[in-house]
Amino acid sequence: MRRYQLMKKVLEQLGVEDQRVRLEWISSAEGTKFAKVIEEFTEQVRQLGPFKQDQKTAAGGEG
Amino acid sequence: MASGKAMDVVFGVEPTSAAKKLRELFYSAHMIHSHIAHFYALAAPDFVMGPDADPAVRNILGVIGKVGLEIGGEVIKHRAYGQQIQAMLGGKATHPAWTLPGGVSKGLTEDERKQVEEMAKSCVEFGKFSLQLFDDVVLKNQAYVDLVVGDAYKLVTNYMGLVDENNKINFYDGKVRVVDTEGKELFKYSPREYVDYVAEHVEPYSYLKYPYLRQRGWTGFTEGAGTAIYQAAPLGRINACDGMATPVAQEAYEKFVSVVGHPTHFVLATHWARLVELMYACERLLELAVDEEITSPDIRTIPTATPKEGVGILEAPRGTLTHHYATDSNGIVVKANLIVGTTNNNAPISMAIKKAATSLIKPGMEITNGLLNMVEMAFRAYDPCFSCATHAILGELPLKINVYDSRGELVRTLSRE
Amino acid sequence: MSKLKLASYWAAACGGCDVAILDINEKIVDVANVADIVFWPIAVDFKYSDVEAYADGYIDVCLFHGAIRNSEGEHIAKLLRQKSKVMVAFGSCAVAGGIPGLANFKRREDIFERVYIESNSTQNPERVFPQTKFAVPEGELELPEFYKDVKCLADVVDVDYFMPGCPPTADQIWAVVQVIASGALPPKGAFVGCSNKTMCDECKRVKTEKKVKKFYRPYEIMIDSEKCLLEQGLTCMGPVTRAGCGNQCTSANLPCRGCYGPVDGVIDQGAKYISALASIVDADTPEEADRIISQIVDPAGTFYRYGLPGSLLRRAK
Numbered sequence: 004m005r006r007y008q009l010m011k012k013v014l015e016q017l018g019v020e021d022q023r024v025r026l027e028w029i030s031s032a033e034g035t036k037f038a039k040v041i042e043e044f045t046e047q048v049r050q051l052g053p054f055k056q057d058q059k060t061a062a063g064g065e066g
Numbered sequence: 067m068a069s070g071k072a073m074d075v076v077f078g079v080e081p082t083s084a085a086k087k088l089r090e091l092f093y094s095a096h097m098i099h100s101h102i103a104h105f106y107a108l109a110a111p112d113f114v115m116g117p118d119a120d121p122a123v124r125n126i127l128g129v130i131g132k133v134g135l136e137i138g139g140e141v142i143k144h145r146a147y148g149q150q151i152q153a154m155l156g157g158k159a160t161h162p163a164w165t166l167p168g169g170v171s172k173g174l175t176e177d178e179r180k181q182v183e184e185m186a187k188s189c190v191e192f193g194k195f196s197l198q199l200f201d202d203v204v205l206k207n208q209a210y211v212d213l214v215v216g217d218a219y220k221l222v223t224n225y226m227g228l229v230d231e232n233n234k235i236n237f238y239d240g241k242v243r244v245v246d247t248e249g250k251e252l253f254k255y256s257p258r259e260y261v262d263y264v265a266e267h268v269e270p271y272s273y274l275k276y277p278y279l280r281q282r283g284w285t286g287f288t289e290g291a292g293t294a295i296y297q298a299a300p301l302g303r304i305n306a307c308d309g310m311a312t313p314v315a316q317e318a319y320e321k322f323v324s325v326v327g328h329p330t331h332f333v334l335a336t337h338w339a340r341l342v343e344l345m346y347a348c349e350r351l352l353e354l355a356v357d358e359e360i361t362s363p364d365i366r367t368i369p370t371a372t373p374k375e376g377v378g379i380l381e382a383p384r385g386t387l388t389h390h391y392a393t394d395s396n397g398i399v400v401k402a403n404l405i406v407g408t409t410n411n412n413a414p415i416s417m418a419i420k421k422a423a424t425s426l427i428k429p430g431m432e433i434t435n436g437l438l439n440m441v442e443m444a445f446r447a448y449d450p451c452f453s454c455a456t457h458a459i460l461g462e463l464p465l466k467i468n469v470y471d472s473r474g475e476l477v478r479t480l481s482r483e
Numbered sequence: 484m485s486k487l488k489l490a491s492y493w494a495a496a497c498g499g500c501d502v503a504i505l506d507i508n509e510k511i512v513d514v515a516n517v518a519d520i521v522f523w524p525i526a527v528d529f530k531y532s533d534v535e536a537y538a539d540g541y542i543d544v545c546l547f548h549g550a551i552r553n554s555e556g557e558h559i560a561k562l563l564r565q566k567s568k569v570m571v572a573f574g575s576c577a578v579a580g581g582i583p584g585l586a587n588f589k590r591r592e593d594i595f596e597r598v599y600i601e602s603n604s605t606q607n608p609e610r611v612f613p614q615t616k617f618a619v620p621e622g623e624l625e626l627p628e629f630y631k632d633v634k635c636l637a638d639v640v641d642v643d644y645f646m647p648g649c650p651p652t653a654d655q656i657w658a659v660v661q662v663i664a665s666g667a668l669p670p671k672g673a674f675v676g677c678s679n680k681t682m683c684d685e686c687k688r689v690k691t692e693k694k695v696k697k698f699y700r701p702y703e704i705m706i707d708s709e710k711c712l713l714e715q716g717l718t719c720m721g722p723v724t725r726a727g728c729g730n731q732c733t734s735a736n737l738p739c740r741g742c743y744g745p746v747d748g749v750i751d752q753g754a755k756y757i758s759a760l761a762s763i764v765d766a767d768t769p770e771e772a773d774r775i776i777s778q779i780v781d782p783a784g785t786f787y788r789y790g791l792p793g794s795l796l797r798r799a800k
Contacts, residue, residue: 005761005772009782013757016783017588018800054800056590077702103505107526121528127515139509146508157735158728159506160499160650164735167702171736265606268599271617271624275598275605284606369702390603396780397700403602439528468621 018055022047067093067238068378068389070165075258075376076393077167077369084362085169090238091182091354092155092164093380097237097347098189099148099159100383101340104449105196106141109337112443113204118436144192147185151351154178167373167397169366179361186352190314193348196341197318204338205325215326218425219333219444221418222247222289224279224296226410227303228381229254234311235303235346237381243306244279247291249329252279257377260388264405276413277405287417295417298385298410299448300339305329310342312349318342333418336447373397382407384449411448418444433469433477487518487664490534490542491573492563493525494556495583495633496549500574501525503650504546507657517664518543522563531559534566542567544663546646550576550583550792551634555627564640569668571659571675575649575742577636580792582649584633585784587791587798591631635793644669646676649742649789652728677727679747682739685726690714694765698778701737712738713763718785723755742789751795753786 007026014024025044029037067089074081081089107126114132115124123131130138149159155172156162164170174182204210213219229243230236241254244263255263266275267284278284282294289295296302305328310316319342326335354360375392384407392401422444426437469477493501505511505526514520521542522529545567551557564570575581586594599605599612617624636642646659655676662668662675669675678685690711699716706712712719712733720741721733732739745752760779766772779785787794 004769005764005766005776006758008769008773009757009761009776009779010754012776012779013753013783013786016781016799017796019796056798056800073702103502107505111528125527127512127520130512135512138512142508142511146506149506153731155735157731157733157737158652160502162735163732163737163740166737171701171706172708261603264604266602266604268605268607268611268613270611270614271619271626273613273626273629277604280606366705368705397702398781398784401597403604405604470621 020051022051067096067165068380068382068387069391070167071239071257071378071380072376072389072391073165073167073378075378076373076391077376077397078371078373079168079367079369081169082362082364082367084173084359085365085367086239087354087357087360088155088170088174088365089165091174091351091360092152092162092170093238094347094351094354095148095151097148097383098344098351099145099152101344101347102141102145102148102196104383105337105340105344106145108446108449109340112439112446113210113337117440117443118434121435124439140192140195144189147189151182151185154182166366167369171366173363173365174361176361179355183352183355186348186355189348190345190352193341193345194314196344200338200341214334214338215332216425218422218440219418219447220331221297221333221414221421222291222331223293223414224252225249225302225305225329226296226298226386227306228379228386229307230311232311233308235307235309235343235381236311237347239380242379242386244296245306245329247293247329247331249305257379257388260377260379260390260405264388266405266409272412274409274412277410278413287413287420289417295413296410297414299336299383299407300343301330301333301336301447302385302410303381304339304342310346312346312353315342315346315349318345333444333447340449384408385410408448415445415448418447427469429471487543488521488541489514489518489544489546490520490522490563490567491546491548492522492559494547494549494560494577494636495552496574496576497582498525499650500546500548500576503574503648503653504656506653507660508653510657514660531562534562537566539565540568544569544571546571546573547636548574548577548650549636550580551630551636551639552583552586553627553629557634557639558627560636560640569643569663570636570640571644571646572636572642573646574651575647575744575789578645578647578793579744579790580633580635581742581789584635584790584792585788586633588784589799591629595629632798633792638792643671645672645674647674647725647743648676648728651676652731654729655727674725674747677725677743680726681746682721682724682726682728682730682733682743686711686721686730686733688712688733693763695763696765696775698775700780706736708736718760718779720752720756720786722759723749723752740788741786744790744793752790753783753794756786757782 011024027040110129111124114129152159152162156164224244224246226242226244228236228240230240241256243254244252246252263280264277265280266277268275278294279296285294310319322338322342326332372395373393377390379388387407388405390403391399393399419441422441426440471477520527522534545563572578576583595612600607600610613626615626615628659676688711689709693714695716697716701717707715717738719738721739723745724739724741725743725746727743741752745755749755764772764775766775
């Protein structure tokens with residue numbers, strides 16, 4: 004948990020948005036929950052699209 | 067060290083007296099290392115081996131071969147002393163982790179002090195030897211003297227350097243003094259006022275900016291009275307001061323002035339000025355090594371104010387070094403502005419190269435590598451450090467000279483690419 | 484046996500690595516006895532054109548320092564790779580990006596805006612920026628292209644050995660030169676001039692129990708010169724940094740800054756340190772842990788001080 008807190012802080016400084024990182028505890032018996040979380044999270048990241056830096060590069064041609 | 071001084075101001079804390087002395091001692095050792103390295107490794111090859119010697123021998127190893135292993139050993143030994151003293155205090159000589167706002171992280175023990183004193187004594191003798199060597203190799207050779215005081219390497223500008231309250235050179239602390247082309251004081255400023263006096267111009271063909279005297283406005287690459295261009299580094303300092311604060315260096319300064327004048331506009335006189343400064347650094351190192359406060363454990367004041375903003379200025383070997391930082395309330399830098407030693411000399415370097423090229427290369431003349439090197443000597447006098455100066459850390463600066471004939475046709479390209 | 488041919492070059496570097504080579508002091512003469520220096524811009528006046536004229540593989544060993552910031556650095560790296568039998572990434576910048584790599588926290592456009600427009604000594608009302616090509620009456624002037632990202636040497640050429648340090652120490656440089664001269668080369672890809680232990684393994688400071696209730700920055704406390712720096716609440720990178728420098732910074736009574744990078748097998752020094760640091764936070768509740776962790780004010784800048792381009796994320800996104 005502490006690792007996660009510290010890692011989030013580092014990632015935030017590195018421009019990785021909060022919504023791209025998620026911590027869940029799922030036991031081996033919770034197959035349905037696992038599938039659901041992965042699906043949700045995949046969709047969420049898809050919505051976010053590429054990192055801002057890469058978006059700027061693609062749009063502005065400032066490669 | 068400049069960032070350390072800026073941090074004192076950012077944190078609103080005055081370093082203890084012992085800490086200031088330790089920093090200056092450290093910094094004198096740094097000057098010794100840097101000036102020895104430049105003079106013997108970068109400047110001496112041109113004079114000892116000759117400007118048109120083969121590049122394979124026109125280097126430090128060639129110099130050692132010619133002056134003898136024994137003298138070569140002395141050169142290496144004293145430069146190493148400079149490094150050892152820095153490492154003794156800062157853990158390592160290059161990029162030491164040592165200065166903190168309000169002081170330094172480690173002091174000097176009595177044992178270490180004794181070692182520094184011995185090294186400093188030896189450095190003082192070596193400083194004298196280096197001045198004598200310059201005398202023998204350069205001043206007693208009329209061809210070299212003619213080169214130094216000739217028009218090819220003359221550039222008339224203003225000059226800048228840090229001075230103490232008596233207008234003597236100080237590398238670590240004081241006010242920045244600027245004199246005009248006649249050597250008359252234009253102004254003196256404190257670190258926090260730098261932006262009122264210095265501005266930087268941008269050209270599309272350089273990553274490095276061109277500083278000039280703000281009050282005069284950008285005058286372009288012009289020399290002579292009224293120009294906004296100034297020079298820093300040893301020549302800038304020796305012209306901007308009224309003398310040296312230690313006895314042997316003062317003697318050397320007086321001789322310097324009697325031969326090349328005050329102010330002097332001869333770019334190659336920089337090498338001599340560098341040796342006068344080396345002498346001062348050695349003597350100052352010794353003074354500080356025997357200062358009774360130097361082993362004091364009182365080396366830090368813990369800051370209590372909320373950090374905000376500050377400017378620190380000192381003399382880097384290659385010119386006046388300005389560090390300006392603004393921080394958040396945790397002391398994390400959010401904005402920085404640096405005017406680095408070599409940056410000050412960006413315009414003068416370009417102008418000196420052009421002057422040397424147009425003076426030395428005449429119609430009908432055979433263009434040789436020796437000639438190219440003589441043009442480069444104008445450049446090398448400034449001991450330029452372009453990676454720091456651009457902030458972008460670009461590495462080596464390629465120098466390329468296109469020689470055109472009177473009809474504008476390209477005759478030959480001389481290149482250090 | 485013919486003499487070794489040595490080359491050294493600086494790309495995005497400060498010159499400190501060159502000074503470190505000079506710091507082998509009198510041994511530089513011994514080097515000259517066994518080797519010819521065929522390219523070393525700071526000390527020997529050979530030009531790019533001389534290198535271009537060498538046969539492929541003519542140079543036995545090239546010590547390349549500096550990160551790759553622009554097209555010129557990449558061009559010369561490729562040229563020297565072609566002309567050298569052995570290519571060494573020399574110093575933290577060539578190995579992992581080093582201090583110049585911190586520029587990867589910013590975008591290129593922001594760097595240009597800050598340097599050429601916004602900084603308060605700059606006078607540039609016409610918004611002039613450096614151009615890669617600029618026409619003047621005498622012809623066209625060229626500048627190398629300033630890349631979007633700072634890269635490591637291994638990002639642009641094949642590297643045989645890695646020698647970390649900011650700068651590498653003179654003793655280690657001398658040891659490596661001797662190994663090279665003996666011909667007994669280590670396996671390709673090896674880290675040389677360093678050990679595979681951590682700084683902590685070699686540190687002589689007194690370690691008791693690693694539990695931290697409060698983190699400090701060095702200026703905030705009087706630092707005990709005997710005690711473990713981490714236990715004093717300072718973010719010392721010792722636990723995740725390769726040893727080999729001789730504990731220089733800690734001997735100056737300041738924390739290790741991590742310039743030798745991670746030990747073998749660790750991909751990301753910062754991530755490893757997150758793990759190490761989190762495990763010593765002495766908190767009873769998540770809130771308390773949060774409060775203690777928030778005292779580390781610049782974790783990314785501290786953990787990736789010398790290695791952002793060489794890390795997993797490579798730059799700020």
